[in-house]
Amino acid sequence: MLSKIVRTIANQLIVFILVFGLYIVMHGHVTPGGGFQGGAVIASGAVMMIVAFGSREIKKSLRERHLSLVESGGALIFIGMAFAGMGTIFFYNFLVGTPVFGGIPPTGPNPGNIWTGGVIPLMNLGVGLKVTAGLSAVVLAMALFISGEEMEE
Amino acid sequence: MRRIIAWFVLIILVAFLASGALLMHPFGYPPSDMDDYMIANSQAETANNNVVAAVLFDYRGLDTLGEATVLFTAVTGALLLFRAVRRKEDKG
């Protein structure tokens, strides 16, 4: 556990890191970014909390059961969106033209619109959840193994 | 004797790499037929402004499915190794 100044600054900075990572995940079909990049940014925020507070404090909040549920849920969202277009073919984009997320942008350079993209924003959300939970679980397990020799439940 | 064979193998591999680097196409003018079709027709068929995301999730979605499987398997294998030590200390 580091000094009091570092702990206070880490408490203030984690809010901005979470909002920035969520912005990169949700705007993946308009600007550069997407699921994998946003998941890595949020996992780096979790690593900053482990470094500032010590791994035994963080173990009380991030339990392994919750991380496992989030990762499996993200994978199921991704596969479910792929199977939902099974009427034509596997991985068919069935939301183009419907008012949920389909709206065809005009051809050529244009200011972007967020209600476009078909089935791709939902797939980005699933992949972002999966990458966040996976990388955080691996780093937490390694930090617990090095300091204190107490395994995860 | 082993070090002579190791140096010989390394020099042959580096010779292959250098000759391959000098015989590539000139930098900046790649042959491209499939990518011209994807750039021209990506806004009408997939309703998406980002061509890279459309290629990753729509035209080549099965590669992303394989990569999600590799990530899931690696995380499961790493957490499984960290759990096996506690059982052995409990029983022994």
Place this chain on the structure above:
Amino acid sequence: MMQYIPYNIPFIAVAALVGVALFILIFKRNLIKVIMGIAILGAGVNLFLVTLGYRAGGVAPIYTASPDGIMVLPVPQALTLTNIVITVSVIALMLTMVMFTYRHMGDIDANKSRLLRG
């Protein structure tokens, strides 16, 4: 300014990176150095994929508020994203196995820590 690069310098840089990685893999015995060599090999392959699809004087392949010009090829950039995630996962698994080898054997030399030798 990026329109004129004399004679294929990025491909020679890729050959130099992969050559250094092969030297580390053949000649070093410490297991941590071997894992660093595999990481350099992954970085060299990613650089090769990105410089394979560059068009002279091109812009990024995104239509949102893009400047005028022809676009670079989008498919090699998608393959590079997949490759980065796979390399990170494999290196995490290898580091876990090295940590357990050190705990059981007490040594991370590739010639001295062998389980089947007795």
